Amino acid sequence: MARISKEERKNSIISASLQLFSERGFYITTIPDIASKVGMSVGNFYNYFTSKDILAKELLLYIADYLGQEIKKINESNLTTEEKIYEIVSMYFNLAQKKPEMIEYFLRVYLSNREVFKDGCEGMVCVSSFVTEMMIFFDDGVSNGDLHSQDFFSAFGLFMGYLGGMVFLFGEKILPEPLENYKSSISLNIYNALKTR
Amino acid sequence: MARISKEERKNSIISASLQLFSERGFYITTIPDIASKVGMSVGNFYNYFTSKDILAKELLLYIADYLGQEIKKINESNLTTEEKIYEIVSMYFNLAQKKPEMIEYFLRVYLSNREVFKDGCEGMVCVSSFVTEMMIFFDDGVSNGDLHSQDFFSAFGLFMGYLGGMVFLFGEKILPEPLENYKSSISLNIYNALKTR
Amino acid sequence: MARISKEERKNSIISASLQLFSERGFYITTIPDIASKVGMSVGNFYNYFTSKDILAKELLLYIADYLGQEIKKINESNLTTEEKIYEIVSMYFNLAQKKPEMIEYFLRVYLSNREVFKDGCEGMVCVSSFVTEMMIFFDDGVSNGDLHSQDFFSAFGLFMGYLGGMVFLFGEKILPEPLENYKSSISLNIYNALKTR
Amino acid sequence: MARISKEERKNSIISASLQLFSERGFYITTIPDIASKVGMSVGNFYNYFTSKDILAKELLLYIADYLGQEIKKINESNLTTEEKIYEIVSMYFNLAQKKPEMIEYFLRVYLSNREVFKDGCEGMVCVSSFVTEMMIFFDDGVSNGDLHSQDFFSAFGLFMGYLGGMVFLFGEKILPEPLENYKSSISLNIYNALKTR
DNA sequence: GATGAATGAGCTTTCATTCAT
DNA sequence: AATGAATGAAAGCTCATTCAT
Numbered sequence: 001m002a003r004i005s006k007e008e009r010k011n012s013i014i015s016a017s018l019q020l021f022s023e024r025g026f027y028i029t030t031i032p033d034i035a036s037k038v039g040m041s042v043g044n045f046y047n048y049f050t051s052k053d054i055l056a057k058e059l060l061l062y063i064a065d066y067l068g069q070e071i072k073k074i075n076e077s078n079l080t081t082e083e084k085i086y087e088i089v090s091m092y093f094n095l096a097q098k099k100p101e102m103i104e105y106f107l108r109v110y111l112s113n114r115e116v117f118k119d120g121c122e123g124m125v126c127v128s129s130f131v132t133e134m135m136i137f138f139d140d141g142v143s144n145g146d147l148h149s150q151d152f153f154s155a156f157g158l159f160m161g162y163l164g165g166m167v168f169l170f171g172e173k174i175l176p177e178p179l180e181n182y183k184s185s186i187s188l189n190i191y192n193a194l195k196t197r
Numbered sequence: 198m199a200r201i202s203k204e205e206r207k208n209s210i211i212s213a214s215l216q217l218f219s220e221r222g223f224y225i226t227t228i229p230d231i232a233s234k235v236g237m238s239v240g241n242f243y244n245y246f247t248s249k250d251i252l253a254k255e256l257l258l259y260i261a262d263y264l265g266q267e268i269k270k271i272n273e274s275n276l277t278t279e280e281k282i283y284e285i286v287s288m289y290f291n292l293a294q295k296k297p298e299m300i301e302y303f304l305r306v307y308l309s310n311r312e313v314f315k316d317g318c319e320g321m322v323c324v325s326s327f328v329t330e331m332m333i334f335f336d337d338g339v340s341n342g343d344l345h346s347q348d349f350f351s352a353f354g355l356f357m358g359y360l361g362g363m364v365f366l367f368g369e370k371i372l373p374e375p376l377e378n379y380k381s382s383i384s385l386n387i388y389n390a391l392k393t394r
Numbered sequence: 395m396a397r398i399s400k401e402e403r404k405n406s407i408i409s410a411s412l413q414l415f416s417e418r419g420f421y422i423t424t425i426p427d428i429a430s431k432v433g434m435s436v437g438n439f440y441n442y443f444t445s446k447d448i449l450a451k452e453l454l455l456y457i458a459d460y461l462g463q464e465i466k467k468i469n470e471s472n473l474t475t476e477e478k479i480y481e482i483v484s485m486y487f488n489l490a491q492k493k494p495e496m497i498e499y500f501l502r503v504y505l506s507n508r509e510v511f512k513d514g515c516e517g518m519v520c521v522s523s524f525v526t527e528m529m530i531f532f533d534d535g536v537s538n539g540d541l542h543s544q545d546f547f548s549a550f551g552l553f554m555g556y557l558g559g560m561v562f563l564f565g566e567k568i569l570p571e572p573l574e575n576y577k578s579s580i581s582l583n584i585y586n587a588l589k590t591r
Numbered sequence: 592m593a594r595i596s597k598e599e600r601k602n603s604i605i606s607a608s609l610q611l612f613s614e615r616g617f618y619i620t621t622i623p624d625i626a627s628k629v630g631m632s633v634g635n636f637y638n639y640f641t642s643k644d645i646l647a648k649e650l651l652l653y654i655a656d657y658l659g660q661e662i663k664k665i666n667e668s669n670l671t672t673e674e675k676i677y678e679i680v681s682m683y684f685n686l687a688q689k690k691p692e693m694i695e696y697f698l699r700v701y702l703s704n705r706e707v708f709k710d711g712c713e714g715m716v717c718v719s720s721f722v723t724e725m726m727i728f729f730d731d732g733v734s735n736g737d738l739h740s741q742d743f744f745s746a747f748g749l750f751m752g753y754l755g756g757m758v759f760l761f762g763e764k765i766l767p768e769p770l771e772n773y774k775s776s777i778s779l780n781i782y783n784a785l786k787t788r
Numbered sequence: 789g790a791t792g793a794a795t796g797a798g799c800t801t802t803c804a805t806t807c808a809t
Numbered sequence: 810a811a812t813g814a815a816t817g818a819a820a821g822c823t824c825a826t827t828c829a830t
Contacts, residue, residue, distance in 0.1 A: 006793085009793090024312060025309065025310055025311065025312055027224040028312055030819085030820065030821080031820080031821060031822080032819095032820085032821095040794080040795095041794060041795045041796060042795090042796075042821090042822080043794070043795060043796065043797095043822085043823075043824080044793065044794050044795070045822095046821095046822065046823080047792085047793065047794080050822095051821080051822080052821070052822090107308065107309070108308070108309040108311070109309070111304065111305070111308070111309065111365060112222065112304070112305040112306070112308065112309035112310070113222060113309070114222065114305070115221065115222055115225055123369065123370070123371060124369075124371065150382055151373070151374070151379070151382070153363075153366050153371065153372055153373070154363070154379055154382055154383055154386070155386075156362075156366075157359055157362035157363040157365075157366055157383075158355075158359045158362070158383075158386055158390075160358075160362055161358035161359040161360070161361055161362025161363065161365075162354055162355045162358040162359055162362075163358070164358055164361075164362065165353075165354035165355070165357055165358020165359075165361065165362075166350075166351070166354040166358065168308060168354075168358075169350050169353075169354055171311075172320060172321075173320070174320055174321060174350065175350055176348065176350070177348065182348070182351055185347055185348070185351050186351055186354075186355075189351070189352075189355055189390040189391065190390065192389050192390045192392075192394070193355075193386040193387065193389050193390035194386065195389075197389070203810085206810095227802085227803060227804080228803075228804060228805080229803080229804095237811080237812095238811060238812045238813060239804090239805085239812085239813065240805090240806080240807080240811065240812055240813060240814095241810070241811050241812070241813095243804095243805070243806080244810065244811075248804080248805080249804065249805090400789090403789095418706065419703065419704060419705065419706055421618040422706055424823085424824060424825080425824075425825060425826080426824080426825095434790080434791095435790060435791045435792060436791085436792065436825090436826085437790065437791055437792060437793095437826090437827080437828080438789070438790050438791070438792095440825095440826070440827080441789065441790075445825080445826080446825065446826090501702065501703070502702070502703040502705070503703070505698065505699070505702070505703065505759060506616070506698065506699040506700070506702060506703035506704070507616055507699075507703070508616065508699070508762075509615060509616055509619055517763060517764070517765055518763075518765060544776055545767065545768065545773070545776070547757075547760050547765065547766055547767070548757070548773055548776050548777055548780070549780075550756075550760075551753055551756035551757040551759075551760055551777075552749075552753045552756070552777075552780055552784075554756055555752035555753040555754070555755055555756020555757065555759075556748055556749045556752040556753055556756075557752070558752055558755075558756065559747075559748035559749070559751055559752020559753075559755065560744075560745070560748040560752065562702060562748075562752075563744050563747075563748055566714065566715075567714070568714055568715060568744065569744055570742065570744070571742065576742070576745055579741055579742070579745055580745060580748075580749075583745070583746075583749055583784040583785065584784065586783045586784050586786075586788070587780040587781065587783050587784035588780065589783075591783070597814080600814090621798085621799065621800080622799085622800065622801080623798095623799090623800095631815080631816095632815060632816045632817060633800090633801085633816090633817075634801090634802075634803080634815070634816055634817065634818090635814065635815050635816070635817095637800095637801070637802080638813085638814065638815080641801095642800080642801080643800070643801095
């Protein structure tokens with residue numbers, strides 16, 4: 001009658017470490033911190049993840065998969081391109097408010113600790129499930145005639161850089177209004193930047 | 198007959214640490230690393246900066262001032278708003294190629310190591326000289342009737358998030374073309390996003 | 395319908411641990427290593443040996459018994475003392491080539507990890523079955539008038555130190571020729587050292 | 592007016608670690624043990640030796656050099672080969688009594704922890720200053736016509752294996768008499784084994 | 789007998805910072 | 810101003826052993 005399955009244990013580590021890493025940073029968070037948050041011994045942690053770096057990489061995959069699935073839903077919906085942009089912005093900002101650790105991990109851990117992800121997550125290897133869906137979104141928009149054709153990364157940089165920048169400002173408590181209130185204007189800015197001219 | 202003034206010594210620490218922090222990251226870089234790159238003893242380092250964190254904050258001020266001055270020049274020029282956008286993008290990308298450590302420091306050290314800048318650089322305190330000039334740019338554009346009026350941070354997030362995102366992709370060697378080639382399309386995207394509707 | 399008796403299980407642990415200890419060393423080899431080589435769980439290992447140290451001591455007894463029996467056969471044969479020396483050398487070198495783990499365990503684990511054998515294998519307690527047969531060999535030789543009378547340990551040190559030294563050099567791949575080729579000259583050296591003067 | 596030079600500090604680490612390693616074994620001895628025996632902080636230890644393994648290798652070189660020098664003196668003396676054998680045995684046994692840690696390190700640390708010396712001390716690399724002098728001893732004896740010509744390692748194994756074996760028995764407190772008393776008979780045994788036939 | 793998750797003490801090593809010189 | 814040896818707390822990780830199932 002095991003209460004807690006191995007899978008559940010692993011998930012609780014993922015959840016605890018995601019929070020700690022995104023709140024405090026990768027180097028500030030220690031394995032004892034994580035273990036004690038999960039309610040497990042340090043030694044036992046290593047039965048689930050063989051190193052701190054490997055945990056970091058698995059977290060990245062986890063988040064990229066999550067975001068990829070969310071965008072996939074939007075891609076497969078019957079919305080217009082302009083509406084899809086709004087939905088993506090909305091999903092991203094909602095996530096940033098409800099589970100800030102996911103977006104923060106992207107912004108603060110992944111984007112800045114190159115050395116951690118160097119081996120095993122080169123290029124976009126570990127975030128491909130997310131990037132792929134963004135590619136599909138753009139390709140669809142261009143095929144529809146809604147978006148003007150351009151280098152994917154230029155459009156990607158706009159979209160994700162913008163959203164990331166806003167969440168950063170939000171996290172710094174600099175924004176005068178709740179993220180919610182920016183959804184429309186930001187979606188419109190993005191649409192205006194990318195739409196067919 | 199001192200060859201090297203105190204000011205020059207300080208500058209050489211700034212220059213060396215900027216490179217090391219942006220290449221390797223804040224936590225990976227040690228004070229001995231910096232001291233040895235400067236050609237100075239560890240003990241003497243502390244005559245110039247009283248802690249590693251304080252060095253990090255001074256670097257941030259240094260970079261924000263530099264960027265602020267560059268944007269100020271553009272603000273004070275006789276260019277149209279659209280041209281100014283191009284000039285800012287151009288300045289930013291040129292810098293990312295010639296002195297990548299400055300932009301990388303912004304992206305990788307400042308944006309992600311909150312704990313380091315928490316005390317002393319809350320909010321925008323340490324980057325105000327840069328943010329102020331960006332505010333002037335937007336205000337001017339709106340006054341001119343070139344840009345539509347909106348929450349400053351929404352516009353700021355677009356501009357800086359976009360540029361930061363592109364430089365990140367560039368640093369990851371993911372961009373298929375040199376940064377140079379993106380200047381026009383990105384400036385146009387930004388202009389279309391912000392211009393009067 | 396148990397396929398594997400308790401005795402067989404124990405033997406397979408002995409065999410696996412002997413190999414691992416002698417190849418990698420006592421401290422490098424972990425109980426999980428041994429268990430996985432045997433194909434058994436870590437927990438179950440402790441049903442057979444109550445600690446790592448106890449396993450080490452049982453291995454020592456096992457090897458000493460084996461060697462003791464081999465020498466006993468030679469002692470009980472009708473060979474001359476000189477021939478017996480050759481047979482002992484030959485047996486030892488053959489073993490070092492066919493089952494190197496036994497000799498290596500003697501040389502590398504027993505001789506150097508005093509702390510492990512301190513309690514329970516003091517003095518010659520755990521190797522007495524082997525030492526006893528060597529004593530018999532010498533006593534017989536002296537009785538025969540073939541060997542000159544001397545302190546047993548001086549003769550024992552010569553014999554076993556010499557053989558151990560050669561096997562060490564062999565294991566280090568320093569010997570220019572196969573062990574085989576040294577049998578005669580070494581037996582002769584030993585005989586010349588010990589024979590009646 | 593520095594009391595303790597860097598060189599002296601290093602020597603005190605060598606001396607302390609040699610004792611601890613040979614008494615307790617390599618894996619049982621911890622860096623804190625060594626540091627506290629020297630009266631130094633753990634961190635400072637690493638200013639002198641960059642790792643525990645490197646310390647172990649430097650100790651080996653140190654001992655091999657010491658032994659090499661002692662044998663060199665004997666080689667360069669005007670003694671007969673038989674007398675030289677006695678001198679070597681005597682030197683070795685004296686050392687085993689006065690500075691047992693040196694011989695014990697050879698026997699217990701070097702001979703058994705292959706993994707520690709694998710990188711950097713392959714073959715005889717780290718003990719060559721000692722082995723070389725033993726080679727000279729044998730070559731001289733053969734040139735003189737005192738020793739019969741044979742594979743060097745066979746003679747070396749006899750000599751060093753024998754001495755090592757005796758010191759081992761001594762260390763185990765198995766020898767009925769002090770080492771001193773064995774010098775003559777052992778020298779004679781060695782001489783009889785190696786002399787011209 | 790058998791399993792393997794769990795424990796926790798303890799290891800090697802690092803590094804910001806200090807301070808006697 | 811300059812040196813660099815010294816400190817010591819703390820990190821990541823290991824592993825013999827236990828125990829609920």
